[in-house]
Amino acid sequence: MNILVTGSSGFIGFHTVKKLSKNKNFKIFGIDNQNNYYDVKLKRDREEILKKIKNYSFTKLDITNFSKLNTFFKKNKIKIVIHLAAQAGVRDSVTNPNKYFTNNIIGFFNIIQVSNLYKIKHLLFASTSSVYGSQNKFPLKENVDINKPLSFYAASKISNETIAYSYSNIFQLPCTCLRFFTVYGPYGRPDMALYKFASLIKTRKILKLYNKGNHIRDFTYVDDVVNYIYELVKKPYKHKIPYNVFNIGSNRPETLKNFLKIIEDNLKMKAKITYLDIQKGDIYKTHADNLKINKYIKKRFNTPLKKGIKNFIDWFIEYHK
Template identity: 45%
Template sequence: MILITGSAGFIGFHLSLRLLKEGYDVVGIDNMNNYYDPKLKEDRNSVLSEFPNYHFHRIDIKDKTSVADIFERYQPEYVVHLAAQAGVRYSLINPDAYIESNIIGFYNILEACKVYKPKHLIFASSSSVYGNSQDLPFSVKDRADKPVSLYAATKRSNELFAYVYSYTYNIPTTGLRFFTVYGPWGRPDMAYFKFTKSILEDGQVELYNNGTVKRDFTFIDDAIECLRRLIDKIPTDVVPYKIYNVGSGQPITVEELVKTLEKIIGKKAKRVYKELPSADVLVTYADTTELEEEINFSPITPLEEGLRRFYEWYKMYYEKHPIQGE
């Protein structure tokens, strides 16, 4: 039995699908909040619900009793914790959501793990923990104590909380610092998704810092391959705790992202240039040495190929489900 939190989210959906196809029993939990279109979450969840081995519960992880009840009922052997309030800029607008889901919610998961002792707890951290570090590429050996958004601070706190629980209660724990994961069924709040919509609908594409901002784009299938392999890599050190970067190691400018989308869609974007929001960093760039050593794999899909796969899905999905009000 594997518990996946945030199973109706982008990464949670893809991981659940992979494990369900492999025949695992998956317990999915999600509160289906409206940070972005909940219809997309419902639709992902409908795909998963076709599997008889998927057991979904709509609960909020900030509610300690609900979390404890799920652990008591299913006694999961593996816990993959992906539920969180994501997004760096939104943390300037609604900080409460980050404290509730990422701090209190995460603490509730750790408390349940303390009692029910899964074989392995895997949780999502983020590349944002590196802040504006000038040490490129970002290594898990680097210090990460200058976050520039509340989101990043909550993710870094998660790593520290998890270390304490791993140290104190001997819970094998792996934290994954994801770098800009994109692809089919992706998140509408992310640039590649918003840009695709804007290009198709003659809207504007907002570029920060003249489009020079760089991101280490990571295709979803590669991120899932890493997650899948790491589930079986249970840390055995004295303190059984590991952190990995999950990124492609190939930072690409946002200007290049727009050009690639223009090529795929066959239409020019209307660019507007804006100042970089304070919560955003200028560059992300993953050093994946430890990941390769551990699982003999690291993300490989070229951006153009991944974006083509995203675009195919986007057209298919929105032809079937036109965006409301349009």
């Protein structure tokens, strides 16, 4: 079974390839443009590790180039697509919306077009908890209205969801949407809280804490995320419109200030903090209802936050030695 993982040099893509490649019936293909949104060395280091895997191969490719994507699909007889390549991050979408339009909307359109052209068996794609915007009923269920995005990043992902639904409806293309809730873990993203906080504490620099650290996030350990992906790969929704959407979250929300405290405990160092107001586009709280996914796959993955952060800090110290 030939499986394509887009964004394979990225954080979740890297872990997804590692997990899927353990199944020797799978032949995994990775593509990524290795852009410089954050340190390219980290992306290359991830691919260096993946290079050693026998049933895996990497191609540097930009998903905004339809013709190259088309040739790639034809040549490699792709049967399943796990689409993770995107311009991630809420805050950057305030100042650079064009990157989100190009990579997340045009890029996604190319992926779904080519998936439909070659009649792939299952397209799984990354969405985000940001699509929920500001809600007042928690935990968040998949069926609530998502028509009021607070950022262009969220808007770009909502557009992916609606495009995918229409392709499922018109062409019966099996599509599964994964709404990820703040994913963290080793080889994580340097633009996200855990990596940023750890770096600032370690270098004794000032850490900016928005909304006094009262933001609440449903933190999800990356191994749990890839375990869910692994379980879903061969389970497209059997329905006349084969479209499904799942929250991928822990259902254990935590305030950012407590999250920071666990990081400090692991590093055995204290943060130097400046308290700032809430930022534009930010969501106050996320809290995933994960009953739907657990029922669908009849399994549950839920690494405790303390263990997950410890794993990250152990990796972080080793990686930056």
